[in-house]
Amino acid sequence: MPISNKELLEQKLQASGARITKPRKAILDIIATSEHPLSAMEIFERAQTQAPNIGLVTVYRTIDTLKSLGLVDHIHGSEDCQTVFRTASGHRHLLSCTDCGKSVYFDGVLAEKEFQRIGREHGFTVSGHLLQLFGLCTKCKGE
Amino acid sequence: MPISNKELLEQKLQASGARITKPRKAILDIIATSEHPLSAMEIFERAQTQAPNIGLVTVYRTIDTLKSLGLVDHIHGSEDCQTVFRTASGHRHLLSCTDCGKSVYFDGVLAEKEFQRIGREHGFTVSGHLLQLFGLCTKCKGE
DNA sequence: GTGCTTGCAAATTCTTTGCAACTTT
DNA sequence: AAAGTTGCAAAGAATTTGCAAGCAC
Numbered sequence: 014m015p016i017s018n019k020e021l022l023e024q025k026l027q028a029s030g031a032r033i034t035k036p037r038k039a040i041l042d043i044i045a046t047s048e049h050p051l052s053a054m055e056i057f058e059r060a061q062t063q064a065p066n067i068g069l070v071t072v073y074r075t076i077d078t079l080k081s082l083g084l085v086d087h088i089h090g091s092e093d094c095q096t097v098f099r100t101a102s103g104h105r106h107l108l109s110c111t112d113c114g115k116s117v118y119f120d121g122v123l124a125e126k127e128f129q130r131i132g133r134e135h136g137f138t139v140s141g142h143l144l145q146l147f148g149l150c151t152k153c154k155g156e
Numbered sequence: 157m158p159i160s161n162k163e164l165l166e167q168k169l170q171a172s173g174a175r176i177t178k179p180r181k182a183i184l185d186i187i188a189t190s191e192h193p194l195s196a197m198e199i200f201e202r203a204q205t206q207a208p209n210i211g212l213v214t215v216y217r218t219i220d221t222l223k224s225l226g227l228v229d230h231i232h233g234s235e236d237c238q239t240v241f242r243t244a245s246g247h248r249h250l251l252s253c254t255d256c257g258k259s260v261y262f263d264g265v266l267a268e269k270e271f272q273r274i275g276r277e278h279g280f281t282v283s284g285h286l287l288q289l290f291g292l293c294t295k296c297k298g299e
Numbered sequence: 300g301t302g303c304t305t306g307c308a309a310a311t312t313c314t315t316t317g318c319a320a321c322t323t324t
Numbered sequence: 325a326a327a328g329t330t331g332c333a334a335a336g337a338a339t340t341t342g343c344a345a346g347c348a349c
């Protein structure tokens with residue numbers, strides 16, 4: 014059996030020299046298992062069940078650490094642009110449900126060449142892009 | 157000679173029932189002529205030369221009005237997600253220079269079908285997307 | 300004149316910083 | 325024991341709201 018998402022995050026965090034504390038474990042657990050991007054406040058609220066005295070500040074600081082290690086991505090939504098989601102390996106983009114927020118990664122390599130071409134047409138050398146898809150997931154379509 | 161971008165914005169704003177005031181004229185002028193997305197603060201600072209007593213609040217309120225009329229788009233950047241840029245007609249996406257901020261719209265229809273397909277693969281019905289390209293513009297490449 | 304707009308000031312909300320006490324290693 | 329972490333409280337930054345005065349129509 015492969016190690017869980019949470020354990021992987023923990024290992025990588027520890028490997029960077031950071032200490033694995035109770036508040037951090039709670040935060041990692043929440044991020045590792047969430048099906049949708051989370052705001053600092055959401056993480057904070059959920060973390061309180063696991064680490065009662067946790068401070069919102071710790072959530073912000075841990076998110077910063079995880080971001081700088083590339084373990085979470087900053088996700089843009091039409092309303093909230095301050096959410097994070099666990100990183101996927103490879104070049105991936107997010108597909109999110111507009112109803113429940115459920116999100117999955119998809120492979121974005123296909124679009125690459127096309128993006129370069131569009132840039133050239135306008136005299137730009139394209140070096141990056143922001144791509145996210147929105148729609149209804151299977152479950153929310155049925156309701 | 158076709159009417160200017162600014163005049164077009166003014167007409168549409170007025171057509172919605174809103175009044176054309178001095179602060180609004182200043183804001184429209186700035187948005188209509190900007191080559192890159194603007195934050196409320198940037199608009200505010202520039203507007204002061206045209207309307208000395210303008211308040212930052214008015215900028216926020218005018219932006220809200222323009223957004224709800226679909227005359228400006230909310231633009232996402234890697235750092236600042238609170239900027240606006242004039243809307244383009246048709247289905248368009250933004251290509252922005254990472255150095256000077258210069259932005260141009262490009263036609264995004266090509267990608268549509270591909271996005272639908274990706275969604276289907278994951279059980280989603282794709283209804284929207286967020287796509288922005290980043291790179292260096294002609295001018296900034298040379299420097 | 301009527302009623303939408305404005306600018307000010309105050310209130311909110313979100314995020315960051317300073318710091319002494321506390322854990323992890 | 326040493327050094328990284330934590331939570332609190334306070335500071336900052338960004339945005340929104342209440343309201344009387346002002347301006348567009």
